[in-house]
Amino acid sequence: MAAYEDIVNLALRRSLFYPASEIYANAPAGMYDYGPFGAAIRRKIADQWRKHLVQKENFLEIDGALIMPEDVFKASGHLTNFNDPVTQCKKCNTIHRADKLLEETTKKPYKEAMPVQELTQGLREHNLKCPKCKGELMDVKQFNMMVKADVGVGQKASCYLRPESCQTIFTNWDRLVKTMRVKLPKGVSQIGKVFRNEISPRQTLIRQVEFNQSESEVFFDPQEVNTIEHWEEVKDYKLRIQKADSNKTEDITADKLVKDKLVSGKLIAYYLARTQQLFEKLGIPVQNMRFRQLDDTERAFYAKEAYDFEVQTSLGWMELAANNYRTDYDLKGHANISKKDLNHTREDGSKFIPHIWEISIGFDRAFYAILEHSYNKQKERTWLSLPPTLAPIMAGIFPLLSNKPELVKKAEEVFAELQDCYDVQYDATGSIGKRYARMDEIGVPWCITIDFDSIKNEDVTIRARDSTAQKRIKIKDLRDTLYQLITGKISL
Secondary structure, eight states: OOOHHHHHHHHHHTTSEEETTTTSTTOOSSOEEEOHHHHHHHHHHHHHHHIIIIITTTOEEOOOOSEEEHHHHHHHTHHHHOEEEEEEBTTTOOEEEHHHHHHHHHOSOOOTTSOHHHHHHHHHHTTOOOTTTOOOBOOOEEEEOOEEOOBOSSSOBOEEEOSSTHHHHHHHHHHHHHHTTOOSSEEEEEEEEEEOOOSSOBTGGGBOSEEEEEEEEEEEOGGGTTOOTTHHHHTTOEEEEEOTTOSSOEEEEHHHHHHTTSSSSHHHHHHHHHHHHHHHHTTOOGGGEEEEEOOTTTSOTTOSEEEEEEEEETTEEEEEEEEEEEETHHHHHHHHHHOOOOOEEOTTSOEEOOEEEEEEEEHHHHHHHHHHHHEEEETTEEEEOOOGGGOSOSEEEEESOTTOHHHHHHHHHHHHHHHTTSOEEEOOSSOHHHHHHHHHHTTOOEEEEEOHHHHHHSEEEEEETTTOOEEEEEGGGHHHHHHHHHTTSOOO
16 A cells, blocks of 8 residues: 555556646646546546446436535535534634544544533643744634535625535435435435635645545435345345444444444445445455445534444545435525425334435545555556556557658558457557556556567457566457456456
């Protein structure tokens, strides 16, 4: 596993990601752009999320607005509860996240949901000063992270940029029920940009103002929380769980989670299992992941139960996905403010507001964690051992020598043959070793070289990224061979 600095250096060198508007010295912190290869990797992570946590679960996917009216966030509670604890330096006026400052300085757990009085007491007990100028720190207070975005030319409508992507799912729910023949339980998903006035944007993709989030909200009847299709597929699957009252991680089957009442029902255990399985497919080793059960002081204001899915990184355990039992909090709030009846009717005629289980994934953090876990360095060689499904390019196509027209012509033919099926890149610049190195650093799993034997025998050399093993393959078999390599049916 790489160090944080290794990933940032690689990202800048290969334009995976970099600061937004970086040619301007006054560009705000907390915003990052993705370059061509980084954007491709992130898109393929999204493809795997869509395949394994949307399509296979028969969820609906929407694409909601980024700007929403103030009433939405009155209903959701964000205008009063979406806060971070902050302290300000009396000398230089710098604002700091109080919980993070305490955690980093004392190496003890301080949580953002703790009362401001306790956090202030922590500052005083440890005699903490401003990290910037050593000035005295003020008492801790709450700071609302919403980003205001009033809309209109004349009379402005009071609006906000969404701080999470789930609220558009909740405001869409009434229409989806009417138009999509919804039968509970039913998941609704979306992926997109969200915005938070982060106090201390830092560590590149880890803490941003503008970032990417995917959310799946599973609507269900609370009386049917133990009814879930395909339960037998995950019943004996082991999840990595750290209980709220423990410091160790245990392997606990989905069935035992339910029997030990660590979750409210099978539906919740099922989607915890599906979440862990998704990250396995994204290349995170099981031993480096866990679901950390949150206690009363850590859960979000809307959550009855919560498990943070975390991954071990060089920066410590990093939360990649929030898993929350939101009960009927959201739909009830929106019904009260909008005056819309959001009740669902059971077969016996009784009415209820659906409950919600949430899987909320921070995509930029997931992107970073995947890079770190796929990073390898051996002497002068660096490579990303990304799963083939996440590689920005499936194969590099190289003529052995760029000054030999017959090799260039044949390589261009191979490139054209594969281009309509796979993400491939033609490269004739530099030595063959340098071309291999460029492909390795961005995680390309195979390189295909056309040499003089290729002219005579209509075959090529295919090289594997991780093992550097090479094999001769007939050009006519290349499409099928790549497919079998991608799907894991064969290896070099």
